[in-house]
Amino acid sequence: MCEAKKRIVFVVDDTPANLRLLYDILHQADYHVRVYPNGKLMLQAMERVQPDLILLDIMMPDMNGYEVCEILRRRYNPNIPVIFLSALTESYDKVRAFEVGGQDYITKPIHPEEVLLRLNAQLKHVNERERFSYNLEEKDKQLHEYQEGLVKTLLRLSGLRDNDTGNHIERVQALATSLAELLLTESSAQVNPMFVEAIRLAAPLHDVGKISVPDSILLKQGRLTEEEWQLMKEHVRVGGEVLGELHRQFPENPFTQMAMDIALYHHERWDGQGYVHGLSEEAIPLAARIVSIVDVYDALRTMRPYKPAYSHVETLKIMGQMEGAFDPHLFNLFLNHDLLFSTVFDSIYEAGQVERNAQTPFTI
Known part of the structure; x- marks a missing residue:
């Protein structure tokens, strides 16, 4: 001091x-x-x-x-x-x-x-x-650094499984943070600056449970069989267990609670037809509802083994046809600011392409 x-x-x-x-x-x-x-x-x-x-x-x-x-x-x-x-x-x-x-x-x-x-x-x-106040600020700073380090470690672990995972994670993080910031400007009762910071840290961990999915399924070129799809869906339970253990160690920390909620519930649907818990409407935590929207948007905008990359306009059209999938208020907010999300996606996607092209090929 x-x-x-x-x-x-x-x-x-x-x-x-x-x-x-x-x-x-x-x-x-x-x-x-x-x-x-x-x-x-x-x-x-x-x-x-x-x-x-x-x-x-x-x-x-x-x-x-x-x-x-x-x-x-x-x-x-x-x-x-x-x-x-x-x-x-x-x-x-x-x-x-x-x-x-x-x-x-x-x-x-x-x-x-x-x-x-x-x-x-x-x-x-x-x-x-x-x-x-000084001691409290120092403890908060140390906790923040710990959280940042933990997120980076978990993301590095999951990133070893898929060359595009890191870029996808970065995009979902930025998109989810942007949607939370829009809610903050609306003076939403559930959203404050701490919520926005927590989702910035927690959103990248939404698919950390995929570390349990075999490469034969995770990297498969083509559509999954029904059995493979059931195994893939289990990644939300695994992610919830990993982050749930962290939450038990730090039960008062909003980041650990949010990270666990997102991992467990970001594939739930507003109409209750999602997986794996079948939650509906506001029973789904707000952070998970936010990540659900931006995760689908990012998945549609990028190429997958079973589909091409869709344009921003095509993606919005497809999402609009997914009746009952998303929180109506959040999705309307997303649509009303669609150019913002398109810009955020494009900037990070293009930066990732430049980074990959600049990497020196590995030779023996």
């Missing part, structure tokens, strides 16, 4: 002598001090700089200290410590100060030692809160 910074203290009092006294006390104690003769000027300054603590007089013209504190808490920052300064000594006045959000109350006349002791006590809480 970085060295302790020089703390900024705002002082608000309509009496010039009090401003001068408090300035001298705090300046000599090595605080960065800004003084204001009224609350309005202090609140205007809050637009430019945030103090670490505010010393606030109560009895001032135009706007008293209680009103200033209420505006501060409502409009600017609810966490900045406020110490009230006042000649008022009634219990009612002190109670009111704490009701509007004050942390402490100093009765005038001002005594330098008392001011510094009370101010230092409040700033100690600020230091502890910042240290806690």
